[in-house]
Amino acid sequence: MAPVIERRSIQFSLDPKSGVPYYKQIILQVEFAIADGRFATGDQLPTVRSLAVELKINPNTVARAYNELEIRGIVTTQQGTGTFISEKQLQLTEVEREGALDGLIRPLITKAASYGFTMNEVLTAVREGFEGMEHREDSES
Amino acid sequence: MAPVIERRSIQFSLDPKSGVPYYKQIILQVEFAIADGRFATGDQLPTVRSLAVELKINPNTVARAYNELEIRGIVTTQQGTGTFISEKQLQLTEVEREGALDGLIRPLITKAASYGFTMNEVLTAVREGFEGMEHREDSES
DNA sequence: CCTATTGTATTAAAGAACTAGTACACTACA
DNA sequence: TGTAGTGTACTAGTTCTTTAATACAATAGG
Structure with missing residues (x-):
């Protein structure tokens, strides 16, 4: 078998019935994954489009989640490149x-x-x- | 001087600019007053009408705050009588x-x-x- | 009883929050 | 330089939250 490339990635999911807005559910899942060790400094998050497709929602909704995470210093985004787990905590x-x-x-x-x-x-x-x-x-x- | 009757009461206040809804501000102030010792088990809260007048808001808004506090078990209300700090924690x-x-x-x-x-x-x-x-x-x- | 005082229920209006549609802008890389 | 992939900006529509107006119901006390 070909060796499996170890890509850090987590399984996102949304619960429409929970009453919790989608963008907040995404934020929570990212926070939890970091707390958990499933995401670590430097890891790339799914692109806004790919996650939007996966979750069947609008890219802007994903972007909003990523934006709030950036404001909180949890991720860093670079237009054209992607969104990554930040190293800012240490700074x-x-x-x-x-x-x-x-x-x-x-x-x-x-x-x-x-x-x-x-x-x-x-x-x-x-x-x-x-x-x-x-x-x-x-x-x- | 006539002796001052010691009535537990707290000074409520609202900040319209904070973005925090009135009913939540009231809840927080009650919670804080309890944590603080300014309210203790059995104390009566201001009536919905009196507090509404004091804060210049609608009685329903006060009632909503008291309702949430009751749902959380923090206060007990009796129609026609008043709203009181609950003893439920101990139960x-x-x-x-x-x-x-x-x-x-x-x-x-x-x-x-x-x-x-x-x-x-x-x-x-x-x-x-x-x-x-x-x-x-x-x-x- | 009856009246004053208490909390409650119903309805409505204003505003904010949330999501999506669409078009734009930046970056990497062949 | 041009194309595919990335995040962003602007706009609009729907839903939810919040507050209020008004009328109702239960309790206490004369």
């Missing part, structure tokens, strides 16, 4: 990183506290959440 | 509590990991977030 300053994390966490704290959860409960749940992720550290080529 | 089963917490935390984990934050960074930020809250444990009459 953020400490202050920027802390600010971003704070923005993610602050609403969680408030809600958790309103629901009566203690700090330790939240800490434990976060720890378990991370551990349940099973980073797939596949050998890199 | 949830362990399983229900864990499920609720998981729902809050799972999106955070994914996003934090996508942004390249480590588990320890997140744990530290959560800890600091809780500690910065300064629960106001006022004496309960």
